[in-house]
Amino acid sequence: MNQDAYQKILVVGIDDGSFVKGVTKKTILSAVLFRGLEIKNVKLVEIEVDGLDATEKILEALAKWDFEVVMLAGVSFAGFNLIDPAVLFKKFGKPVIVISRVKHNNRAVKSALRKHFKDWQIRWRVFKELGPIRKVTVLVEEPPLYIETIGVDARWTRHLIKALAVCGRVPEPLRVARLIARGLS
Numbered sequence: 385m386n387q388d389a390y391q392k393i394l395v396v397g398i399d400d401g402s403f404v405k406g407v408t409k410k411t412i413l414s415a416v417l418f419r420g421l422e423i424k425n426v427k428l429v430e431i432e433v434d435g436l437d438a439t440e441k442i443l444e445a446l447a448k449w450d451f452e453v454v455m456l457a458g459v460s461f462a463g464f465n466l467i468d469p470a471v472l473f474k475k476f477g478k479p480v481i482v483i484s485r486v487k488h489n490n491r492a493v494k495s496a497l498r499k500h501f502k503d504w505q506i507r508w509r510v511f512k513e514l515g516p517i518r519k520v521t522v523l524v525e526e527p528p529l530y531i532e533t534i535g536v537d538a539r540w541t542r543h544l545i546k547a548l549a550v551c552g553r554v555p556e557p558l559r560v561a562r563l564i565a566r567g568l569s
Contacts, residue, residue: 390547391420394450397557398442398467399457401569403433411462413438414565415445418557421550425449426564434463436506439471446476453536453544454480457558458488459510464497466510469534479536483545483558487517487530520545522553529553 394417401412410430417425427449429441438461446454459466459482469480493511497504514532520542521528533541548555554562 390544393544394419394424394452395544395548395555395557396446396449396451396454397457397555397559397561398454398461399558399562399565400431400461401565403462403569405433405463408433412565412569413441413445413461414561414568415442416557416561416564417449417451418548418560421548421556423560428564428568431462431465433465434501435465436503438462438465438467442467443472443475446472451476452478454478455555455557456480456482457562458482458484459514460493464501464507466507468510469532470510470513473534477535479541480534481536481541481544482514482532483555484530485527485554487519522546522549526553 397416399414403411410432413429413431415427416423427445429445431438431441454472456467461467469482473480490511494508497507501507518531518538519528520531522545531541545555550556
């Protein structure tokens, strides 16, 4: 598949807004639908900081959209309010790509969950069930991205990320979702 073909794929990018732990009760979760480098639609939902409503809210937000791939900026939003990529994949039957700017430390994540949440095992399950972490170098002079995928192979994912990363190392659907969410929160 050539670069132009990757830029015709309908991709949803999802990221969260800003919040102050212990002060802010809710923040924005932004879902942006792209066809290549063109914004087709935007949906905003509010999620609870450290709540457990992010997966449910994003399922509702995406229910009437036609898309081919979902890109998540990690799995943890608004603190430790998690979007479960396996649930998204099961519901929509579309590949889910989890993209992180830094490699997460599962030992530290598990420790933080145990320390701060009575329901830590529910939250930990989402992290534990993710696939292997793979490194993707988008720009030679920039740090890599880290990806985990469901329903699609890493090679195809690398090509898609590189085709959609035009203003830095982060693909446009995620970059714009972040800008919108952070700008409104």
